[in-house]
Amino acid sequence: MKKIGAILLLCLFLLGMYFSFGKKSKIIVSFVDENGTQLVVDSKSYTGKVGMLLLPKKLEREVPGYTPTKKLIFFKSKNQTLTLKFKSKNYNKEIKSLKEAKYVGATFQPMTVEVKHGWQQDPYNTARVYDGRKTGKDSLRVLYSNDGINWKKLNVSYPKVNLRDPSIAKINGYWYIIYTKGLVRTKDFRKWEHLKWNHANEFVNRYEWAPEFVRDKFGKWHVVMAGMSKVTRNFQLYISNFDPQTGEVANDWQKIVLSNAPNNAIDANIQYANGKYILFYKNEDLATNKIAMATSDNLLGPYDSKQQNIDLGQNHIGAEGPEALISGKDMTLYIDTYQFRGDPRNNNNVYYDGLHFTRLINGKWTNLSKVNAPILIRHFSIWRNE
Structure with a gap:
């Protein structure tokens, strides 16, 4: 021994x-x-x-x-x-938290540059004109929240596709994500179905940006999107029908009629609330105060459009991707804020510091506040769980 x-x-x-x-x-x-x-x-x-x-x-x-x-x-x-x-690590808990949350959000996370001191350089790679296979390495991220301010990331498996500017909606048991330039859906956040969406011939070289789901006052689904017209070579806002049974975007695009319309309008967000269609968009013709709000009795307009006086603070030169959360008379607007470092004509000089929000109180927008999240949120969309 x-x-x-x-x-x-x-x-x-x-x-x-x-x-x-x-x-x-x-x-x-x-x-x-x-x-x-x-x-x-x-x-x-x-x-x-x-x-x-x-x-x-x-x-x-x-x-x-x-x-x-x-x-x-x-x-x-x-x-x-x-x-x-x-x-x-705990899939069932993740899905349970998502189902019980008041709000669900979708964003994208650039995967080629780190966030430094709260800012992230935009890895400009013509992702706004891609066909879903080329350019960029931008991953989908889904979030959830009970107050719209404090967000948690859903730790699941995401579709292997480069995407930007996602819009999320839950229809007939599917979670749909439409983005520049593609469409996917899932029931379980494990397996994703890629749905075919053909390029629309009336737009220039696949310049079709930031599509969003829209539900009209009759409960029918549509997609609103900015497209560059072959006729004017400018960006305007267009609407197409969407079939949630098949997941098909009809590509029957009709132009939205805007009063005081800029030459270039992008990043549309439309909701039907308080008996009106409320449209937010970005006016690309302006150097600052680019966010505009418009209202109409009809989905296609004409919309009465007005620029919004939103104080972006000293750190921001601009904002884009407006997304409204409307509940009765309460209105919260989320925007994607940015600044230029160097020549603004160089797309690689754009830096973002994440999603901010402002509230409309007595006809005035409050000072910007930043949402809380484990990632830097970009071009965000929100879904109210039912």
Whole structure:
């Protein structure tokens, strides 16, 4: 027995010496979800002794709410570069929280540049004109909230597609996401169906931006979008019918009639509330105070349009992507604020600091406040759970 004990002690001593002085190697990890969608901007490097286990807890620190699908990852004699898949750590809890939340939001997260000091450079890559396969690395993110100010991210598996400017709606048991330039839907936030949406021939070179779902006063569904006309070469707002049974955008685009219409209008958000259609959009002809509000008795107009005097503060030169939350006489407006650093004609000089909101009180917009979220929210849409 003494001999066996001595051998065990010797083995433990040699093992300890190995891990104390043994060779080290690196594992460089890229983080993706079960669908292969990127979860964080940069890969992470880990160093450990050859033969040691890379602990799952270390990996989970980089992607809170997720856990690796592969648990046994060992340091080898050579350095490794791995793309690891992660799944929701508590899927049922995530879905339960989403269902019970008062509001659900959709945004996109640029995956090529980090957020620094609260600001993120826009990785301009013609994502606004893409066909869903080229350019950009922008991942869909879904959020939920009970007050519209404090948001949590839904830690699930997202569609592997580059997208911007998502609009979200729940129709007939499906969660639909329409974006520049594509359409997907899901029932479980695990598997996603990509729906065909053909380019509309009346617009220039796929210049079809920021589509949003619209429900009219009769309960029918439509899509509003900014498109560059082949006739005028300007951006105007158009509406098409949408069939929620088939997920088809009809492409029967009709131009919205605006009074005092600018040459270029984009980022439309339309709701029917208090007996009126209320339209917010961005006036691209102006250098500042670009957000406008318009009202009409009819979905296609004519709309009575007025520029809004919203104080963006000293840090912002502009705002876009207006999204209204209307409840009775209460109105909250969310906007995507930005600034220029350098020549504003260079698209790579645009920096965003996340979603802000203002409220209309006694005919005046309050000072901007920033929402709370674990990610920097860009061009946001909101859905009120029913």
